[in-house]
Amino acid sequence: MAMSKLSEPIRRGACPICAKPLVDKFRPFCSRRCADVDLNRWLSGVYALPAVEAEGEVESAPTQAVPPHGPE
Template sequence: MVEPDDPPRKEGPPPPCPICGKPAVPAFRPFCSGRCADVDLQRWLSGRYAIPTGEQGPGDDDPEA
């Protein structure tokens, strides 16, 4: 049963894997495989992906630090 507050589901093919571009597989969504999911996790853990905060740390062009 669909509740009235549930957003409508999109029909059609799933979006491509953000790592390799192959079609996503529901078991690993949004990725196509466990390998691509692991590649993405490694990128987060190594600091390759970062969310900017707008804050500067010591030594970041701050002469008073």
Template structure:
């Protein structure tokens, strides 16, 4: 019988060590806390594209 191919181990995005299921996707509580601190301190941000008011139809139209 064929052995199943082992899945590649994911790496912790903070330190690069193999991730543990308990702290997924991190390797430890420490790395999870570092990531949380980066989000809360504003080091990570999700970019937002603001629409122009006239493109939405909310602005006044030129005559």
């Protein structure tokens, strides 16, 4: 059973950003622009989480000798 046809240009996937055919060089996107878009989405989503956790993980400085006086 020999495959008569070589792998046809099957749609292996599409750019998750604009749904265009993928470009090998920019996989899994179709262009660098789309890769950038996805990266930005990813970063904004990631940065949103640590931002909250960071507050509770601030180096508990034992020397809090800052009097609660208003700003001069």
